Amino acid sequence: MDVRTANADHRPLPKVQSSFGKLPADAAIRGMVAACDLALLIDSHGIVEDVTLGAPDLADHGVRDWLGRRWVDTVLPENRGKIDDLLAGKGDPGRWRQVNHPSPAGDLPMRYLAIPAGDGRVLAVGRDMRAAAAQQQRLLKAQQAMERDSLQLRQLEARYRLLFDTTQDAIIVIDATSRRIADINPAARRLTGFGAVAIDGQPFTSLVDPGDREAISAQLGAIAAAEQRHPVRLHLTSGDACLMSATLFRQDRGSFLLLRLRPLVDTGTSPERPLVEVLERMPDAFVLTNDTLDIIVGNGAFLDMVHVTRRDDITGQPLSRFLGRPGIDLGLLESQLRDHGLVRNFATIVRARDGSEEDVEISAVTSVEGGDTRHGFSIRSTMRRVAAASDDRQLPRSVEQLTELVGRVSLKEIVRESTDLIERLCIEAALTYTSDNRASAAEILGLSRQSLYSKLHRHGLGNLSDPG
Missing domain, CATH: 3.30.450.20 (PAS domain)
Known part of the structure; x- marks a missing residue:
């Protein structure tokens, strides 16, 4: 199949040229519009002289209203340079340029090819790019969704790795079929005594004491077939005894076992x-x-x-x-x-x-x-x-008596009674704070010891049989 580009170096075949030369103008325009979605005839001043629609739904975007307007005024401001280039014939004559038209129904993306029509006129053939733009938007949204999912997966992986590496529990992940180690955290390395030695891909039984390997292999097979209910005791090659619990999980169409090793503590030697x-x-x-x-x-x-x-x-x-x-x-x-x-x-x-x-x-x-x-x-x-105590506490009886004295005795006498009451309560609180240590109570109240004893005598507080 011979594919040709319509540019200055390719001229129509002679037979085709003679055949198209006999076609009426309206027939040629109908054929062109049938192959495209829109045809605009632009005069030498850049004004739209004629509008022919190949896609009727373009009328909803106000395309017919372009008639009599400058073509450059029908596009968005950032696309006016492209229209000027099309009208001036700059660049490759066979090059299509995409522009966006503002409309009441939203932006209308169109792709134009400008064909000189003589007398300074230009025939602009346009293709509707809404489907391609919608497809591009869906592709962009899908790409953004994939990037968000990838970011979330990386964050989850970072959190998992941080938890896996910093936990004090010894954790080993093994393949449920081959029983080989897929991952091991630092706590498990310390417990098994391998430290920084690379043991990924090694059989898990290589960490187990030879006397327990057969029983542990059977136990791992039972765990892979059914849920484990009780931890299993085993001895490591380092000589430490520990309890092993396992959980089966699936990942990437494979089955894995998450093993948790907990060292046994001899409570008889460390009470x-x-x-x-x-x-x-x-x-x-x-x-x-x-x-x-x-x-x-x-x-x-x-x-x-x-x-x-x-x-x-x-x-x-x-x-x-x-x-x-x-x-x-x-x-x-x-x-x-x-x-x-x-x-x-x-x-x-x-x-x-x-x-x-x-x-x-x-x-x-x-x-x-x-x-x-x-x-x-x-x-x-x-x-x-x-x-709770303060909620249930009631006012002392002496305070109630003081309020009842209003109107019966002078304010001076009421103030003196109130001062005595406050002084008594403060002394009682200080004695309570200091567990009845009078020297410390006097220091808290800012009094000398003799002044405190004098006030204790006056209020009848404490055991004052021994004034010393």
């Missing part, structure tokens, strides 16, 4: 491990300090209470940074631990890292082992308890 796990899971905060009250370790509840994410942020920090009113509580707490070795229900506050405060109650104990002194503090929030 303190269950205690550590219990302290970590306690709902109450627990913190251990040295003899200078510097933090050694704190459980998760203490981290939550002081709004700290990592344990390293509290290790080595003074306990006074988070606990107690500055210059008051910790000194009293330390003296009681030194004198009695334990403290029960000591009321104070916890200051979080962001500056917020919370009312708490502390029980503490001192332990001396191997010449090292350590203090353990159990911290329990009392905010709910205080709130």
Whole structure:
């Protein structure tokens, strides 16, 4: 098949030229329009003289209204240069140029070929590109959707890889058919003792003690056929005993087993491990300090209470940074631990890292082992308890009596009675905070010890049989 391009170097065949020369003009135009969707006759001034539609639906875009208008005014501003080139005959005469026409129904994409018609006129033959533009838009949207899906897959892969590499659980992925290792995380490498040695593609049984390999192979086959209900005990070639649990999953038309290895802990040789796990899971905060009250370790509840994410942020920090009113509580707490070795229900506050405060109650104990002194503090929030108590609390009877005195006695006497009441309540609160330690109570109130004793006498508070 001979394909020819209509340019200046290719002239019509003689027979074809003679045949077309005998055709009437309207017949030639009808044939041209039948092959195209639109034909425009443009005069020497660039004005549309005639419009012939090959696709009737183009009339909905106002194509007939172009008659008598400049052709360049019917396109979008950014396409006017292309129209000028077509009218001027610049470039390859057989080159099609695509432009967009504004219309009430939306932009109309058209593809034009300009053919000189003599006397400076141009016959512009156009093809409707709406179907091609719609197809191009669908292709672009499909490509964008694929890029979004690819980005999401890469993000999921990054999150999976981060979780897989940083988890403390030993995880191995093996092919369910060949039983060969497809992936292994760093925790599993440490547990099996292979470190950075490349073991991908090796049989999983190469990690198992030879005495357990046959049983483990049978167990893996059973897991691939049915759901596993209980972990299986095995020994690794490193000599460690562990429990293996497996989960079957499918990926890329293949079946894989996700193995989780958990080392067995001999509770008979390490009885303190269950205690550590219990302290970590306690709902109450627990913190251990040295003899200078510097933090050694704190459980998760203490981290939550002081709004700290990592344990390293509290290790080595003074306990006074988070606990107690500055210059008051910790000194009293330390003296009681030194004198009695334990403290029960000591009321104070916890200051979080962001500056917020919370009312708490502390029980503490001192332990001396191997010449090292350590203090353990159990911290329990009392905010709910205080709130409930304050909701149920009623005004003292003396306050009610003071309000009843209005109109009966002078304001001066009422103020004196109110002052006495407030003074009494403050002294009682100070004694409660200091566990009835009058020296500390006087320091909190900003009074001398003799002034405090004088006020205790006046209000009848405390056991005053021994004034010293």
